[in-house]
Amino acid sequence: MARSPRRDLIDAGEVGVYPCVQRAVRRAWLCGQDPVTGKNFDHRKVCMQERLAFLAGQFTIDICSMAIMSNHIHLVVRNRPDIAGQWSDEDVALRRWNLFPERKTEDDKPAEPERHELAMLMADSEAMTD
Template identity: 40%
Template sequence: MVFARGVTLPHGSRGTYHVITRCARRTFLFGDGREHRRGWLAASIADTISHFGIDLVTYSIMSNHLHLVVRLRPDRVDEW
């Protein structure tokens, strides 16, 4: 299901979501040093995920966009 940017989910919602983001003007994300930047981005995603009440199910880093499948974990938020 697609949500407008202004729509938020109710507190305590559960679900698994496919999240897509792409570079502005569809420019390429990596340029030179592709594998180095791909590794940096993967590490950055893992670090960011650790600060939120979500699980990263899987991800795919493409040349100018990335896909994330995330699962909301409101039970983790309650533990904070």
């Protein structure tokens, strides 16, 4: 029996708490010691934590709980449409810039956008509704 699509189960306008699990594919190892290859992937854990924290901030998601295991990850997240509804167009444009920067710094981070770059994003209705 097929499951219902999430869009039918979750009201995007309501605050909700959701458990999420994601497994690695094809015996891939997220972190820890891979017993088959002998490689250690512990360095990935910090990168994953930092990236998840960054993404949560861009999408008004609270990470209530996180467990990064050797081949899967468990999250408990809460969406915050009440906060997103208070964002100005400039807030939305800045978050979009952070996700898809048109310029980056030397260390590959999003460069600080200039006023005219944010204005161009705010004028692009397609970019603002993505």
